[in-house]
Amino acid sequence: MTDIAVSEKELEGILRDLAGRVMEAMESWHDVVFIGIRSGGFLLAGNVVRRIQEKIGKAVPLGALDIALYRDDVHRRPFSLEVRSTDIPFSVNDKKVILVDDVISTGRSVRAAIDHIVDLGRPKRIYLMVLFDRGGRELPIQADFVGKHVDLPDEKVIKLEAGPDNVSIKDVVVSEVKK
């Protein structure tokens, strides 16, 4: 069973709000970069960056992070795991990194992402942006920019689906965990 978590209109409002709050928090843009966790976080980051670029009229660097090799459950996962490329076409040294993921729950993905980023260099600061915070933290990690807090039973997952252009977000889908 699947259902849509937020309407298209509500999603647009959340994206604009996330972009707005980042623009408020950043004093200047020369050292700000976005890094999205593949694949949902990268998709979200692209959509937020596009809205910010339209407002500020300049390009904001965007990279993609694959955290498969940094997970703490490589040897335990009962289901398959895909390794994709990390593609960060800029240095993270002394940058303000806005790390983006679609959903935060246990915080373990974010832990893996932070470990990965510090292997690439020494950022000045790492912020965390998520579309949905569903609670259930197992590590002391909190997001700086949250689109929406949601309360979902454990057996449900939320997933962003890309549109046919692979850039826009087509749907936010809630479905049962694959058994």
Next chain:
Amino acid sequence: MNWPHKDLIAIQNLTADEIGHVLDMASSFKEISKRDIKKVPTLRGKTVVLLFYEPSTRTRLSFEIAAKRLSADTVALSASGSSFSKGETIMDAAYNVMAMAPDCIVIRYPSAGIPAKMAELLSCSVINGGDGFHEHPTQALLDMYSLKEHFGRIEGLTVAIVGDIMHSRVARSNVYGLVKMGARVVLVAPKTLLPPGVELWGASVTNELDPVIPEADAVMMLRVQNERLNERFFSGAREYSIFYGLNRKRVEMMKDGAVIMHPGPMNRGVEITHDAADSARSIILDQVENGVAVRMTLLYLSMGGTANVD
């Protein structure tokens, strides 16, 4: 799909799909070697033992670097300088190594079948680093990766493999793999260096190099093993080089975009001249570079994650 193999013994055991996944994943692993910090924590706490009963520079170094970039601990042993040279059998040696709880053993051995036997008897992963005249699967995978990287595909390519086919595990693994992936393979060698049954491998076979050169997308030269020079498979290095060596004249006959490959170590002046080895067509050093990424992929698949296809 899950990666169903504990071990990697032979290309013959892999499906075209599985080979395709290794090649796809290897690109992700290649990127790691381009970072400032060339290391990920994935195989932290895993131990990889490299048992090399035959000399090796590239393969051993490549496996060791691959394992270390994934944070595994590595121990390398060669036959000389260890008690293997005191007459201990290979299986006793393997059980003794196993008693120290490694997670993976990479083995190179002068006779065929030893890695398969070890894989059957030991609980850890076993990766074949070359066994006798049987197979050298990681070399074939890195060769296929290099071809795919260069041409964007393997299917439909014509690959000439030239030289001592009989004694070459590299040739066997490459033929099995390339044919599975839809390439056309032409084996070129004097009759004395073709093994019986070669016509069953799925490649075409010829004794003449010159007609093959202009139609090949890749010319893969095999090393003339010096020790064979005295075994009367051909009358001498000079004659061999005239009939089967890759020289400037033959490089000029190659078609546009075609590449030169060699698994190393090269015997310059025998199977390949300086002109050919150092020409712009050569992707020999790309092969070496890609070897690390492909071996990282295989260590990861054997000991940790699984390949995923949605």
